[in-house]
Amino acid sequence: MSQAVDTPPPPAATAPVEDPAELAARYGLSVSGARPTLAAYVGxxxxxxxxxTAFATAKLTAQYSQAKLGQVWQVATPLLNAAVYYFIFGVLMNTKHNVPDYVPFLVxxxxxxxxxxxSIMAGTRAISGNLGxxxxxxxxRAALPVSFAxxxxxQLLxxxxxxVVILLCFGVPPALSWFLVLPVLLLQFVFNTGVALVMARMGARTPDIAQLMPFLLRTWMYTSGVxxxxDKVLKNQHLPHVVHVLLSANPAAVYxxxxxxxxIDSFHHSQLPPHVWAIAAGWALLAGVGGFIYFWKAEETYGRG
Incomplete structure (x- = not known):
């Protein structure tokens, strides 16, 4: 008696797998939180x-809202810092020697x-401190470090x-050169914003950087002629040429x-480094554009993980 051999049925035909990109394009889907193009991001x-602007103003108003003197501290804090530096450096260390108008110079x-x-400290915590x-x-996300700058x-205004009151009290007369404050502030703001954007990306990835920044900034301050x-130190010291270049081109010192x-009318053009306006504009362009692109490249990573 012969036995019939069962043959397996032929496999069912499988539907072709559609490419996910084509499927997303068909239904108008896009990746959530994907980084836009640079031009779209600027827009x-x-x-x-x-x-x-509203966020920046609100943060500034709330900064001293719990203090009894309120917004007075916006002016009192830098003035007290200047008073401390005057006592330590101007009186005890006598750095005011041969520096005309030392108090306006220092302030x-x-x-x-x-x-x-x-600006840099606030930028470092711009993302990590506002994760909610x-x-x-x-x-x-660039709106956060820009608003902090x-x-x-x-605050500076x-x-x-x-x-201005201090300048007038110490006999510094008003002059047309005071209008140069506007381009200087613009260049410094662009530079500060660019560095804040760089530090915001670094701080978002490594929050511990915020603990290190005060030490780095303090070192930078001591080399910036605050x-x-x-000018007088470089004239009186026989330092290597590279030190002259680094101190003169230091962006903080330039601004x-x-x-x-x-x-200050007693601070003359001869005390400025050569091509100082070109250096100031170059630092602003390098930090502003470079910092913005550096921050934009990690746009889709902020707040994740």
Whole structure:
């Protein structure tokens, strides 16, 4: 008796697998949180310019809301810092020797340096310190470090009012050169914003950088001529040429010296490094454009992980 051999049925035909990209294009789907093009990113940031300015103003107003003196501390804090530096460096270390108008010289340096220092510190924590906002809302993340830099610019403008009073009290007359403050502030703001964007990306990935930054910034301050005249030190010391170049081209020192040149009549053009305006514009362009692109390249990673 023969036995029939069961043959397996032929395999069912499988539907062709459609490419995910084609499927997404058919239904108009896109990756959530994907990085836009650089041009589109700039456009998104411009569309939220009102949010950026309002956020910066709100942060500035809330900064001293718990203090009894309130917004007075916006001017009192840098003035107290200048008083401490005057006592330590001007009196105890006698760095004011042969520096005309030392008090305006020092206060200008402290105010301008504080602008850079505070912008960078705020930028370092811009993403890591606002993760709730970053994860809850969809917006270009660059708005945060830009708004923090804008907040510090508003803080500086309050301080500049006090600086004008100090200049007049110490016999520094108003001059047309005071209008140079505007381009100096613009260049410094672009530079500060660019560095804040760089530090915001680094701080988002490694929050511990925020603990290291005060030490790095303090070292930078001591080499930027905030409390002493770089020009006079370089003339009196036989230092290698590379040291001359590094101290003269230091971006913080460049913006401080340009502000002193604009406001203090005893601070002459001869005390500025050669091609100082080109150096100031170059630092602003390098930090502003480079920092923005560096931050944009990691746009889709912020708030994740």
């Amino acid at each position: 998104q940031l411009w569309q939220r310019r009102h949010f950026i 200008t340096g402290v105010f301008v340096w504080t602008f850079t220092q505070s 906002l970053v994860r809850a809302l969809h917006f270009p 804008l907040q510090q610019l508003q 309050f301080s500049m009012c006090a600086l 409390m002493w005249s770089i 401080i010296d340009l502000m002193r040149f604009a406001l």
